[in-house]
Amino acid sequence: MPVGREDGRRANRAESRSGNRLRNPSRRKRRDTLPSARGAQRVSTRARHPGRRMPEPVGPAGPMLHTTKLHPPAVRSTSVRRRRLSDRLGSARPALALLVAPPGFGKTTVLAEWAATDPRPFAWVRLDAQDNDRAVLWAYIATAVASAASSDGPVSSLTAAARAPDPAGALAAALESLGEELVLVLDDYYLITNEDCHAQVSRLIELTPRTVQLVIATRWDPPLNIARLRAAGELMELRAPDLQFNLDETREFLNGSLALALDRRAISVLHERTEGWPAGLYLAYLSLHESADPRQFVQTFGASNRHVIDYLTEQVLMALRADVLQFMLATSIVDTICGPLADVLTGESGSGQRLMDLERANVFIAPLDERREWYRYHPLLAELLRTELTRREPEKLPLLHRRAAEWYAGAEDPDRAIEHAIAASDTDFAARLIGQNYLRQIEWGRIATVLGWLDAIGAGAIATDRRLGVVKAWTMHFLGRHAEGDLALSSAMAAPEVSPLPDGANSIEATAALIGAAFPGGDVGAMLAAARRAFELEATRDSPWRITVHVQLGFALVRAGRFEEAKTPLRTGAELASALSMWMDAIGSRALLSRIELEIGDPALAERLAREAIDIADAHELTPTPTAAYARVALGAVLLRRGYVATAESLLSEALPTIRALGEPLALAEVLLPLAAAFRALGRRADARAALDEANAMIDAARDPGVLGVGRGRRAAPKAGPGMEALTSREVEVILAVSSGVSNREAARRLFVSYNTIHSHLRSIYRKLDVPSRDAAVDRARDLGLIK
Template sequence: MPRARLVSEMLAARAPRLTVVTAPAGFGKTSFAGQWFRGLREQCRTAAWLSLDTEHRDAPHLLQHVIAALDQAMAAERRPGDLDTLSLPALLQVLRGVAGGLADDLTLFLDDYHLAQSDPAEAAVFKLCSEAAFARLRVVLISRGRPNFPLARLRLDREVRQIGVERLLFSVEETQALFGSSTRDTDWIAALAQRTEGWPMAVHMARVLSDEAQAAQDIWHGFATSDGDMGRYLIEQVISALPANVCDFLYATAALPAVSADLAAAVTEDPAARETFRTLADHGLPISVTDSGGQWIRYHPLLSGLLKEEAQRRGREPAGALTRAAAWFRDRGEIKTAVRHALLAGDAALAARMTEAEGGWRLIYLTARGGMSVFRQLSEHVAGIPLDRFPLTTLGLAVLFAKLGQLQAARHYLGLVTRTEAGDAGVERQGRLVHALLSLYDDSHLGPEELTGLEHDLATDRELGMVHRGLLLNLLSFNYLNQGRLQQSVAYGEQSVRCLKDCGAEFGALHLHIHIGQAQYLSGDPRSAQGSYARLIADARTHLGAGSDLEAIGQVLQSELDVQRGEIAGVTDRLGPALAHVADHDVWFDILAAGLTTQLRMALIEGRFADGHAAIDEARGAARRRGLHRLRALCDSERVRLMISEGELAEAQRLASLSGLGADRAHSRADNLLSTQLRGAVPALLWVRIWLARGAPERAADTLSTLTAMQAERLSTTRFVELQVLAIRIAVARGEPGAAAERLLELAYRAPLAEYRGSVLEEGPEVLDTFRTLAAQDGVPESARTRIAEIAPPTGHAVAADALTPREREIVALLSEGRTNKQIGLDLEMSENTVKFHLRNLFGKLEVTTRTAAVTAARGRGLID
């Protein structure tokens, strides 16, 4: 039904952010919007079309299909099916990245929007219409009802246009154009337009009946009734004139959401159905094509409703056709669609049986198969599933709810399997794996026996599927990382990448760069870690678009590496937004710990203690929201560490005692295992620093010795550097320069100091002075001096103009005015101890020992006026 006038109007002007086309069934909404869509494409303007259904009430599922539609419209490289595992916020972030790549407007048509209406789905669509990030996106909603999100602001901005019944009615001129080749005279057509009141469905059906040379009085019959009755009557008239084989075809396929020639042949069990399918368009039926290739069609709702009623009256129950369709889709490997048809047939047990046969929970990680969507559908029909017969599917529900953050439900479904499947070795192995997966979400560690069990499964079960094997390797990599067994972590991680890529689980493989990179960084191989993080960030942008969770994680870990190298410039601008992003998305303790300790390292190096306390406050909020008990404990220990560096020793000791970090805990092995606490201060390290700050090096030495003796596993490189620096500080405080020099030589030769200078710089400028003094002693090899000079250059080197932090420049300027420490503290709103800390940094950088000399040196080097 051509709508040239209305379509021309739409094409003539730039569309607003939102256009809403609303009318009851039979008003030609989809026909009009389709002509508009094709008009845009003919003008080489970018447009995307997405037909919605009830399954799109799930907001993540809706956004996955929106992204796919936009990618297709932009001729973008197809993304891997990994979008299926992303959270709603992550999908929105991917969409923002897609929208950010638009050079011009893109019109997105969402047909049958009323079928997808739910609060979460509408909230997501509203973001597309209102957020600045989607300014180039023009959204067209084609619906029987209005959207439920607020339109007031869009109206104020003139960014909404509504097309209702009045605009969709056929005018007399359009009706005459439709009957252009008909033998009907103009008076008859004008009377038709008046009798139908321009209702497009009635006009169209009358045109079809007119072609059948039906008498005018027969066409008018029934037009005095309501619109619904009129439409029903007209469709009945059209169907009654169809050949018998076409009618049989329509009744047999009426229950199907969409029909193709091959599906129809399978459902009707009649090879001739393919040819019948190809003739449907010849009969003027209200059907629409749902794909670009013209292979799939959908019946108009009025036609579909009438066909279903008549089919049932003739004894054709819809369940049979839907069940055969489910089997057809299953045989084609389209499990998500198969499950949907089984559920439409009212057979949840069949849907579960199909899912079980495909590996149950494994489908979630074979993302090209739509696994998350499968389990979302099943989760709404659990009451009809005998879960005891489908353990692998039940495990899939456990994984689904864990990913949705509903841990109690996840544990419930896992418990059902572990209680009812005892003795089935295969299911027990898969239950162990899912239990290990769930531990990632509730911040718990796997014990040695559990890890041994996973390794045993890996080594002995030759029938493991690729997904199962890949995830086992992934979990072993992650857990060995958290136990400090770094070489094993890298080895298992690299095997997992290969395995997951081989079975198409690209998203899972992408995650492995996180574990591998951290293990490389902690074990003293920062160059390889740099490569892992670069691949993570690049692949995340390629597959997920800019701004995804994985890109943010990569930026956090890259920032940790940069600050450890002493390359702080620009990190704050990158780390802050990335850490804020991951704190509210799909993340776990390691990443948040890396972000927090990096922020604290920068605060210590630059003396910005207030920034350090603010970072701890933010991290504590994230720990509370996400229930991460280890992150809360890390916040407490890092607060104590920060206060020690500020010189607030009494408060540091009091807070340590209140936080369960008192001096007695410094001798607890469980609290001080550095292999499992890869970042941050354990109690013993806090008390080594407290005793040093209090001038008690003997007690510091005893505490450090006890801590070292507790460690059963090899120390990570970062911990080795930290302990060596503390040992050097203790030896100097005890007046043992020889012992200090030996420790320094060991450090210089056993660690790549230039790559881990952050662990030295955070101890303060006095440590750099100590390194210079020790390196200058007789008997120190030149090679060692060279390595030490990389982080502590010899005295006499020039100080660059940007060597002082902004805060240090403020302080030296106030020094030049003759201000006292107390006055400086009042002016800059900091404690006297903090002023003293900055002065120590200043004296070290300027290589002076007095306030007057600092001012003179700063002026002489152009650092102040």
């Protein structure tokens, strides 16, 4: 029902009264009290854990993204509309608009006011410390841009950009294709410290089309080539002197928005002593509102308290009722706060209503969603509250952080759970959380996040805790730092026993076998032995590793050239992985089955399996992972066999950097060999020779290269070497038949022989030509002039 004027006046009076409920009655005599628990805000129970409702996650898969970070804050009724600033921002179209000032200068407010008046859509990201991971940062940026873009445009390319190897380049290209005007705001950028994140943002600034305006708000200059942008005229800056209130704005704020009815002299004094600092003026208002003699307050403001922060401590916080101040101190340890989380931190109920009362009282707190479930203290106030809490009750900090960690763990937010567990010095809880969550973070490409956890918990804890040693071992291996991974695994094996490990492994022996099978270096024999041992220890357990060991065993058998034997564990792994949503194993098993079909079966089926693997990776945002790169290698090899050489080369070249980063020589050789063939077919002989030489060097250095060791794929010799056994006429017919790209079964049909006969002939051909595969045999036969 619409609210009439009378009802509106009653609501305003009620809000005015609630705004004074939080003040200390000893400072000003009032009869108002806090509302009872019956008036507490209702808490939604639609979350998986009642009472632990997190901001709604967005995106089909991957890490949770909090929607409260993806839109500007509401403009408060007390804000002064500073058209001089919003007009400058709206009229300028540089590559970057940069707002740099200490806290309390209204950077976010100015941007929110601009967003409310500019006709362009705004993509907004409020950054925090968890965004110091390229995968996380670009997930937020791409999601914000896709949400702001027109629904009629090709927005799928925007969200896909976050998963690209070059997210900034991919997003810029998608924005160019979209052709829409929009503004992208990165607020609180000072919290980004990761160099890779800075490098990618710099690249976005360089590549973003003119239809997009990029805006960064920060406390200090970011490392983004600011001087070069300024010299090129591609930078618009608003700094503290620009963001200060002028005298007219001070007057409008104090007498208009806040209705203080101060005379000109009082306004001039406050403006001069705060130097137009918006937060300082607002703090002055809070005390003026409580002062029995406003004129005297104005005369003394700033005289005995030169630092307004000190003034805030002495006047504003001390003016709050003791129970309200205690509530704010306890809830200041988290970045954002909601009623259920505040209940846990304070040990009380009715916190949702109390947060609403704080908002109405204008106590530097702002809602983050329209439902007013989540709030955020102004950074200035939050810093002060934490300092005051540390000064007053340092012994209480571990308890509060432990409560926060448990709440976030229940809400399935491991980032914040681990952050607070470490802050609580609860190494055992932190280690358990890290052990339970690190593999999924690595799967999502968030290795920087896992490294951050390990750095925060410290080398001493890692060295003495088996769970953390295992995490470090896997992480270092995934980074290609295998010596560090081996050292971490050795430390973990020497640490006190924990069984089962929090990542689900049965024992440290099982972990060692799993790592040995996943990162064998150049030793296929050791890989197969490790895979078999891991299979023995995990295949029959109700364990997340049960599927992985099937895929690992199949992979080892493929590398050993035992293709038929590999089919059974890989097919089982593929079925189980899809049924249980283990998407990395679903991708890997299909890519390996594709490789088998290409070698001894049906190229058409090989292509279908490889495309299935890539589709799964795309659907579950796993495109940047090495497993997805291996699927692209599988498809590239198939397309090369079928004559789509340019497409094959593109896929193989795209996968190469990700595979190379693993530091696994055999995996790299498996990319370089078909890539060399693609280069050769395209006439790029120098590139082909370089790729082939690198692959041969990897294979030659390997202790046991497996099937790759059957030959080196060299193509330099135009004639058969001394002692090379000649092919029979039937074998020449076979190699000629398969050179057209048909399957082994089709070649058998054309030659009127059985499939097994073709298979036997090919094995003999591989041996005689000293090659590992059909493709290599065809290339070798052409070099020798056996076929054209």
